[in-house]
Amino acid sequence: MSSKKEINEDLVNERRKCNFNIQEVTHIIDGGVENTLQRKKIEDVALNGGASLDDVPEECMNLRERYENALRKSCVYANILRNELLEITGIENFGTPVIRRTGDAFFKDISPFMLHLGMFVPTIMGQCTAEQQGIWLPKALDMQIIGAYAQTELGHGTFIRGLETTATYDPKTKEFILYSPTITSYKWWAGGLGRTANHCIVVAQLYTQGKCHGVHPFIVQIRDLDTHMPLPGIKVGEIGPRMGFNTADNGFLGFNHFRIPRMNMMMKNAQVLEDGTYVKVARHGKLTYGTMVFVRVTLVNEASFNLSKAVTIAVRYSAVRRQSELRPGSAEPQILDYPTQQHKLFICIATAHAFQLTANWLWHTFTVVQAEMRKGNIDTLPELHALSSCLKAVSTSDAAACIEQCRFACGGHGYMMSSNLPYLYSFVAATRTYEGDYTVLLLQTARYLVKAWEQAEAKKIVTPTVAYLNRCFDTNEKVAWTNSPEGIIKSFQAIAAGKISLCVKNIRQRIKTGMDYEDAWLMTTVQLVSAAEAHCRSMILDTYWNEMQRLTKTSSDNVKMVLYQLTTLYLVYWALEKSGDLLRYTSITEGDIDLLQKEYEDLLVKIRPNAVGLVDAFDLRDEILRSTLGSYDGRVYERLMEEVQKNPLNKVPVDPSFQKYLKPFMKSKI
């Protein structure tokens, strides 16, 4: 056993073997040297200010203790956030992922303030008029009020138009009356709502002058600011234990003819005048869904970040862990030496990079579209919606699968809560469902793709992200296979185009047999989801490859080399995963697939010496990783033992329940 301060010998050797400049890669991941310096500064301030590591692990507390502990830490963290961090980033960068990431040093599960910061504040920014922002934003940013985002109901989450909560305007009092007419109309799931929030955004069907105008957002005070008692007419509480998010106090909420002032309708996109006249301001009907688009964009970043944590844990652990023997009597190898282990893990490193670069690109696209919309141009919104929908769906789904793979890679110890892998998995698994379920979002992208196909068919120029359709349209023949990064990307575009084409053909055929469009669409949805996924994969491959080429232009040779190997690994991995599709839509042969497999296995060998260096380059501080298996020093077994001492069950040698139950049971006769 090594002494406390020592770094595990195997990790020392791994770091010695690493042949590239780790910092250079860190800068690429962060988006430049300046960003790395800024991130480190933010981390220093946030973590030195009192990152509260718990004496008792969160998972050893009961529900009440966990909530109270999370709230205590949230207050410490929020004080650092509002007093120090916002000064560094500027208020306009309030939601920067770098700030969000420091929160992980405080919360293994999640903060009850997460939705206040992640959705309540952004909705005020995106859905309120300037005048309304002037009222709500300073209070929200200063956390004088704490909010949640209550859209989903017991009966409806996906189908927003089906929400049942009503907001009926009363011109006599100039108020809206909020009402929950059925059990299924109760708001359900909103994070922070159950115990913490005193305000929330409520999405409800707007009625005025006897007419329903569809769902609109309202800002509603639900608790007394002093006593925290629910206001009369409000029924609110916590929805109960769940797979993750257990310190987020997800809540339920019902209204019994609860009145709010007219100006509490968020009026940027639509207004109700004093006399009850409804005025539509926005040029696009779906701008009320703006917060969801924003969060979907940020979730691609979340997918990358959480995966980078999981794979850092699993690779470091795999360097420390030794198991089995390759030949009788030989020393036990590091499990990282098994090609099957490399197969589990290296793709996770590459996926984290692919999603990070895609997230940066998507964020840039989002800001460009926002700027256009401020000028009154909404033409690019449908493309952004299609993009953010599929990228959110695929990145969260892949990240969850990869994190689970990292857990498999850590054997039994990966199943320990103290490894942090179960927390990471349950957190990311939820992101596949919330903010739009995987299937539902891919079907949104599919709508866009079918339209784009029809435009290409009509010889019209389509938008940039589907420009390949113009090129592929006339190809009745299979695309010629070439084994190069560009060749693989082109082949994935051919797969996407082929699948979309087939969907359109099948929809049309079904209509010819007498089905209406809706049924024909419904019957084709399995293929439509697959087409949207293929489109999304071609986008990720293209973005990852081209962005990495751009970002490494001035890098040192070894950095160029290792990142080239990783990017190629990603492309080849997906070519192999989708070899059936390649056989169908390109001229690839079985022999070509054999060559790809060989190339993949060679890449694992080439990447192996740099594996620890590659995860070190994520530059994740131990306080943020919070894992017994993944710390920088590799003191895996020591940390597992130290954690055991913190387990309240081990505080006494004999558990009181022995006298109460076990002893009487053992002494009782059958």
Ligand SMILES: CCCCCCCC/C=C\CCCCC/C=C/C(=O)SCCNC(=O)CCNC(=O)[C@H](O)C(C)(C)COP(=O)(O)OP(=O)(O)OC[C@H]1O[C@@H](n2cnc3c(N)ncnc32)[C@H](O)[C@@H]1OP(=O)(O)O
């Ligand atoms: C310290 C700093 C802190 C910062 C922290 C940041 C970190 C963030 C990370 C985590 C925090 C977040 C935690 C979140 C927890 C979870 C929250 C939630 O889940 S909130 C609830 C979310 N709910 C959903 O997402 C519901 C999904 N459903 C829908 O979006 C829609 O109902 C629908 C499926 C899209 C269907 O809608 P609808 O029936 O109204 O439309 P359609 O008839 O299908 O389509 C009509 C046309 O409109 C287009 N459309 C649909 N949506 C949009 C959109 N958003 N934008 C633009 N256009 C849209 C659609 O494509 C159709 O177009 P056409 O085909 O007709 O042209």
Ligand SMILES: Cc1cc2nc3c(=O)[nH]c(=O)nc-3n(C[C@H](O)[C@H](O)[C@H](O)COP(=O)(O)OP(=O)(O)OC[C@H]3O[C@@H](n4cnc5c(N)ncnc54)[C@H](O)[C@@H]3O)c2cc1C
């Ligand atoms: C951890 C967590 C936190 C959350 N936080 C919030 C929050 O803060 N605020 C909030 O408002 N909500 C929140 N939600 C709710 C979340 O947004 C919804 O659960 C999510 O949008 C999915 O909707 P649903 O539950 O209605 O699923 P459903 O729509 O009932 O989905 C069930 C199944 O039906 C399928 N399905 C549904 N519609 C279709 C369709 N049209 N075509 C094909 N298949 C379909 C889905 O693919 C899925 O497989 C949270 C959820 C979770 C899990």
